[in-house]
Amino acid sequence: xxxxxxxxxxxxxxxxxxxxxxxxxxxxxxxxxxxxxxxxxxxxxxxxxxxxxxxxxxxxxxxxxxxxxxxxxxxxxxxxxxxxxxxxxxxxxxxxxxxxxxxxxxxxxxxxxxxxxxxxxxxxxxxxxxxxxxxxxxxxxxxxxxxxxxxxxxxxxxxxxxxxxxxxxxxxxxxxxxxxxxxxxxxxxxxxxxxxxxxxxxxxxxxxxxxxxxxxxxxxxxxxxxxxxxxxxxxxxxxxxxxxxxxxxxxxxxxxxxxxxxxxxxxxxxxxxxxxxxxxxxxxxxxxxxxxxxxxxxxxxxxxxxxxxxxxxxxxxxxxxxxxxxxxxxxxxxxxxxxxxxxxxxxxxxxxxxxxxxxxxxxxxxxxxxxxxxxxxxxxxxxxxxxxxxxxxxxxxxxxxxxxxxxxxxxxxxxxxxxxxxxxxxxxxxxxxxxxxxxxxxxxxxxxxxxxxxxxxxxxxxxxxxxxxxxxxxxxxxxxxxxxxxxxxxxxxxxxxxxxxxxxxxxxxxxxxxxxxxxxxxxxxxxxxxxxxxxxxxxxxxxxxxxxxxxxxxxxx
Amino acid sequence: xxxxxxxxxxxxxxxxxxxxxxxxxxxxxxxxxxxxxxxxxxxxxxxxxxxxxxxxxxxxxxxxxxxxxxxxxxxxxxxxxxxxxxxxxxxxxxxxxxxxxxxxxxxxxxxxxxxxxxxxxxxxxxxxxxxxxxxxxxxxxxxxxxxxxxxxxxxxxxxxxxxxxxxxxxxxxxxxxxxxxxxxxxxxxxxxxxxxxxxxxxxxxxxxxxxxxxxxxxxxxxxxxxxxxxxxxxxxxxxxxxxxxxxxxxxxxxxxxxxxxxxxxxxxxxxxxxxxxxxxxxxxxxxxxxxxxxxxxxxxxxxxxxxxxxxxxxxxxxxxxxxxxxxxxxxxxxx
Numbered sequence: 003x004x005x006x007x008x009x010x011x012x013x014x015x016x017x018x019x020x021x022x023x024x025x026x027x028x029x030x031x032x033x034x035x036x037x038x039x040x041x042x043x044x045x046x047x048x049x050x051x052x053x054x055x056x057x058x059x060x061x062x063x064x065x066x067x068x069x070x071x072x073x074x075x076x077x078x079x080x081x082x083x084x085x086x087x088x089x090x091x092x093x094x095x096x097x098x099x100x101x102x103x104x105x106x107x108x109x110x111x112x113x114x115x116x117x118x119x120x121x122x123x124x125x126x127x128x129x130x131x132x133x134x135x136x137x138x139x140x141x142x143x144x145x146x147x148x149x150x151x152x153x154x155x156x157x158x159x160x161x162x163x164x165x166x167x168x169x170x171x172x173x174x175x176x177x178x179x180x181x182x183x184x185x186x187x188x189x190x191x192x193x194x195x196x197x198x199x200x201x202x203x204x205x206x207x208x209x210x211x212x213x214x215x216x217x218x219x220x221x222x223x224x225x226x227x228x229x230x231x232x233x234x235x236x237x238x239x240x241x242x243x244x245x246x247x248x249x250x251x252x253x254x255x256x257x258x259x260x261x262x263x264x265x266x267x268x269x270x271x272x273x274x275x276x277x278x279x280x281x282x283x284x285x286x287x288x289x290x291x292x293x294x295x296x297x298x299x300x301x302x303x304x305x306x307x308x309x310x311x312x313x314x315x316x317x318x319x320x321x322x323x324x325x326x327x328x329x330x331x332x333x334x335x336x337x338x339x340x341x342x343x344x345x346x347x348x349x350x351x352x353x354x355x356x357x358x359x360x361x362x363x364x365x366x367x368x369x370x371x372x373x374x375x376x377x378x379x380x381x382x383x384x385x386x387x388x389x390x391x392x393x394x395x396x397x398x399x400x401x402x403x404x405x406x407x408x409x410x411x412x413x414x415x416x417x418x419x420x421x422x423x424x425x426x427x428x429x430x431x432x433x434x435x436x437x438x439x440x441x442x443x444x445x446x447x448x449x450x451x452x453x454x455x456x457x458x459x460x461x462x463x464x465x466x467x468x469x470x471x472x473x474x475x476x477x478x479x480x481x482x483x484x485x486x487x488x489x490x491x492x493x494x495x496x497x498x499x500x501x502x503x504x505x506x507x508x509x510x511x512x513x514x515x516x517x518x519x520x521x522x523x524x525x526x527x528x529x530x531x532x533x534x535x536x537x538x539x540x541x542x543x544x545x546x547x548x549x550x551x552x553x554x555x556x557x558x559x
Numbered sequence: 560x561x562x563x564x565x566x567x568x569x570x571x572x573x574x575x576x577x578x579x580x581x582x583x584x585x586x587x588x589x590x591x592x593x594x595x596x597x598x599x600x601x602x603x604x605x606x607x608x609x610x611x612x613x614x615x616x617x618x619x620x621x622x623x624x625x626x627x628x629x630x631x632x633x634x635x636x637x638x639x640x641x642x643x644x645x646x647x648x649x650x651x652x653x654x655x656x657x658x659x660x661x662x663x664x665x666x667x668x669x670x671x672x673x674x675x676x677x678x679x680x681x682x683x684x685x686x687x688x689x690x691x692x693x694x695x696x697x698x699x700x701x702x703x704x705x706x707x708x709x710x711x712x713x714x715x716x717x718x719x720x721x722x723x724x725x726x727x728x729x730x731x732x733x734x735x736x737x738x739x740x741x742x743x744x745x746x747x748x749x750x751x752x753x754x755x756x757x758x759x760x761x762x763x764x765x766x767x768x769x770x771x772x773x774x775x776x777x778x779x780x781x782x783x784x785x786x787x788x789x790x791x792x793x794x795x796x797x798x799x800x801x802x803x804x805x806x807x808x809x810x811x812x813x814x815x816x817x818x819x820x821x822x823x824x825x826x827x828x829x830x831x832x833x834x835x836x837x838x839x840x841x842x843x844x845x846x847x848x849x850x851x852x853x854x855x856x857x858x859x860x861x862x863x864x865x866x867x868x869x870x871x872x873x874x875x876x877x878x879x880x881x882x883x884x885x886x887x888x889x890x891x892x893x894x
Contacts, residue, residue: 135652
């Protein structure tokens with residue numbers, strides 16, 4: 003990523019490009035009245051040259067506001083030599099996880115899936131040496147992780163020599179392949195035997211990279227070092243997902259709010275929780291970048307297909323949905339309207355569910371003040387549907403303001419290495435970069451509604467929205483949703499009254515929550531926490547169709 | 560400068576052909592390469608001996624100190640104790656506790672070269688490549704083995720082939736089956752000796768059935784001839800792109816091959832002309848007009864589409880009709 007700016011004098015126009023797996027997005031920033039503003043943007047299918055995209059954007063700006071274009075030295079035909087900020091999403095590589103037992107593989111894999119690697123696993127209990135060698139020699143395998151407990155468990159000991167020898171043989175045959183050793187696999191004396199060289203020399207002659215990581219265990223957090231090593235193998239200076247973490251930190255620092263960022267892209271997803279520094283300290287963050295959060299995994303299994311089906315209202319069976327997802331994976335830019343837009347959002351919702359499942363520690367934290375949604379998966383969905391998708395998948399009681407990185411600026415801005423420079427640019431751009439979708443208030447502990455029997459539903463409470471606009475009062479039903487209009491930029495107080503104490507960050511019957519407006523307004527979500535959808539497909543579809551009707555502008559299907 | 564009409568660079572480029580081709584044939588540990596790098600091979604020449612029912616044998620293995628993983632090794636019946644272990648032949652995997660793990664199995668059907676060429680690299684247990692000056696019509700996916708046959712178009716580009724339409728006359732041919740084909744028709748084609756199928760869309764269900772069928776065929780005592788399905792567009796049945804269909808029509812009756820990497824239909828005869836689409840033509844690959852072609856008419860700006868989505872669009876001048884605005888993502892240009 004080039005965070006550098008070209009030219010000797012301070013530029014007044016800046017081109018920003020985020021090249022993803024599905025689409026390439028370009029935006030032009032300009033200095034207007036002494037601050038950076040978003041002038042315009044454009045996205046096209048991946049592979050489109052970003053300089054041409056930039057030229058089209060610049061030409062449109064010149065056509066709409068010639069005076070501004072002249073002031074910013076944008077030519078009438080869009081020709082200009084702008085400095086660039088670029089980020090890129092790199093396609094995931096495959097990590098082969100090998101261990102002696104299913105248990106050990108499971109532990110290793112549970113950490114490996116929380117990295118940018120796509121995982122394939124095998125153990126000596128499930129695969130014979132030929133099958134394991136075949137997996138290791140697959141051209142798409144980009145690294146191998148061989149691990150064991152430290153000390154190894156009784157069920158592992160007998161297979162460790164075989165595993166080490168297998169790793170050495172593979173290193174001998176594929177010298178370009180990084181092999182990561184974890185736990186008791188480090189320091190096995192078999193490497194020299196396999197390569198006919200002393201151990202140290204053998205290790206130096208291959209790309210062997212022993213991992214200084216704790217033993218694999220089920221203890222929470224024990225795998226952080228291992229994840230750091232695995233992510234380090236993938237580190238690229240222009241990686242957009244890693245850059246999102248830095249942008250989230252800058253946002254938290256800038257807004258002095260706890261910021262959660264969730265991103266769904268074609269090849270992976272990101273979840274970041276950033277907090278402002280206390281007493282002059284730098285902001286801090288936790289982040290997980292994982293291929294599990296991809297819009298559609300490369301090979302969508304039945305669980306993935308079922309996950310998407312649970313968020314759709316159509317009558318597709320599992321095979322047809324698998325076909326749709328396969329084509330969505332192959333041509334993510336195509337068929338982006340109508341049914342295609344709904345399919346995308348259903349796939350994005352399923353991806354958010356997977357992302358939430360591999361980041362359970364994030365869910366234990368209180369609801370963030372601001373939730374930023376990013377990624378091309380949401381580009382064609384209406385604001386209310388995006389808010390509902392996030393509320394329905396990243397479920398926590400409390401109130402959070404939701405905003406959308408519509409121009410995909412956060413990735414490229416995150417590539418600026420200097421934190422002060424990044425913060426200064428974001429300070430100017432935050433209003434333009436983030437579209438406010440509104441505030442989502444999730445209340446828990448209201449019990450389960452009786453599905454499909456609307457007449458039996460009785461009000462469980464009431465919300466009164468006091469704002470400068472017309473005050474609004476709405477009855478609330480357990481298990482239901484309520485959308486209250488609240489314009490972007492508006493600030494109001496929502497007063498809740500329930501029959502019984504509910505969880506809303508804290509437990510109470512009456513409470514007042516400050517809310518801010520957005521394109522979707524105020525969303526009051528009284529559905530179960532965690533979400534429980536009926537097993538029966540027809541009942542589930544009825545419920546999802548109800549929610550969908552509330553959040554999509556019109557059902558044109 | 561790309562030399563393309565204004566705005567057309569923003570439309571996804573789709574390569575219809577490839578050439579020259581460097582074909583990759585994957586191998587499994589235990590498969591024995593029968594060619595070496597730089598060797599010229601003719602069509603039909605055996606490339607590898609593939610194992611049937613592969614397994615791992617644990618043996619004392621070679622006595623040579625320089626024996627390396629990945630090399631082929633055959634047990635010496637004259638050495639040591641005579642028994643099943645001395646007859647083991649296979650690929651050395653690794654040595655542990657002073658005993659070698661060897662990928663062995665029963666000899667299966669060999670992989671033969673589907674076209675003439677020069678062997679590029681040979682990596683035991685991984686694969687080998689063959690370079691050829693031939694051209695290929697690119698698809699998105701191949702299910703099955705490399706195969707050869709005479710191309711026979713049995714359905715229009717938006718057509719559908721039923722099992723009853725495939726009979727013994729199609730033996731040894733590669734059928735162009737239009738937009739979609741079901742699993743039953745594929746099973747029948749396999750049974751009557753069809754060598755391959757070219758189809759626009761193939762669903763997950765059909766793919767799984769083909770893979771299972773191939774696995775059964777490989778496990779059987781009497782191996783069947785190689786068979787492959789070349790998928791041109793994706794999983795959902797949609798018409799073959801007009802430009803691609805024009806090329807396929809030019810190959811009617813000629814000998815062609817299907818290979819998996821790159822997924823393409825290989826045309827060896829250099830004298831065969833493959834009609835290229837006119838410059839500036841774009842195809843509509845998705846949406847209600849999928850399968851239609853027209854001339855590029857320039858960028859249309861953002862248009863409001865179904866569901867309230869605003870998408871960047873381009874004008875397409877359809878033959879005999881005025882320009883229509885189509886989202887850029889639904890378009891493809893031919894490279």
